[in-house]
Amino acid sequence: MANQTRTNRGPSAGPENRAALIAAARTVFDERGIDAPLSAVAKRAGVGQGSLYRHFPDRISLTVAVFEENLAEIELLANRPGSTLRDVLDLVTHQAEAASAFIETIAVARADARVAGFDARLRAVLASKLAKSPDRDAPGASVDDLMLAVGMVAMVVSQAPRDERHAVSERAWHLLTPGLWGGAPARRP
Numbered sequence: 001m002a003n004q005t006r007t008n009r010g011p012s013a014g015p016e017n018r019a020a021l022i023a024a025a026r027t028v029f030d031e032r033g034i035d036a037p038l039s040a041v042a043k044r045a046g047v048g049q050g051s052l053y054r055h056f057p058d059r060i061s062l063t064v065a066v067f068e069e070n071l072a073e074i075e076l077l078a079n080r081p082g083s084t085l086r087d088v089l090d091l092v093t094h095q096a097e098a099a100s101a102f103i104e105t106i107a108v109a110r111a112d113a114r115v116a117g118f119d120a121r122l123r124a125v126l127a128s129k130l131a132k133s134p135d136r137d138a139p140g141a142s143v144d145d146l147m148l149a150v151g152m153v154a155m156v157v158s159q160a161p162r163d164e165r166h167a168v169s170e171r172a173w174h175l176l177t178p179g180l181w182g183g184a185p186a187r188r189p
Contacts, residue, residue: 018055020045022069025062029101030162038062063105064114070095071121078125085129089150092122093173096154097165103158123147141180149176 024044028036038059042052056062077083077091096103109115127143141149153172160168 014055017045017047017051018065020047021052021055021062022065025066026099030098034059034063034101034105060105060109060112060114063102063109066099066102067106067115067118070099071118074122074125078129083129085126085146088125088129089146092150093153093157093169096150096157097169100154100158100160100162100165103154107155119147122150126150145180149173149180152176 021041024041028041028044032040038052038056039049041062042049045052056065073095074088074091078088106115106118110119123143126146130141130143130146153169153176156172157165157169
């Protein structure tokens, strides 16, 4: 049997390794919780621990990278012509369901400079969509109300078992929607 050794591609592998580590972190932390060993993330990504620590010196750095990707996706959707506030809130909710293990870590690390800008960026997206909405998607809501609702849904979803997260988010939005949109909800935001 031939010796199958991996070739070290050096710095050129950096961006690919970083992306693999973020994807692996999403999977490992979803399956095993946020306290899963970082070595499991490196193994899942197919890289050594040295590569993991070069990109992400600590757990918060890795968590921030996941949220950075999520926020970039939200901002991209918000800038897409025809997207609505409800589309943005749907994506935020979907991301909360998929990244629930990270939510508590980010909530605890709010004072960390790497985390501090996330609320402002999401607030800016929601404010923009609320202001540009032709029929005011949420006539009874302010940006503060929307941020509170998103935080409430994200936190309750982060505490739910994986197989119940979607149902929990649906129920939470069902309860919150009348206060934000007025009247009975036609669909989840």
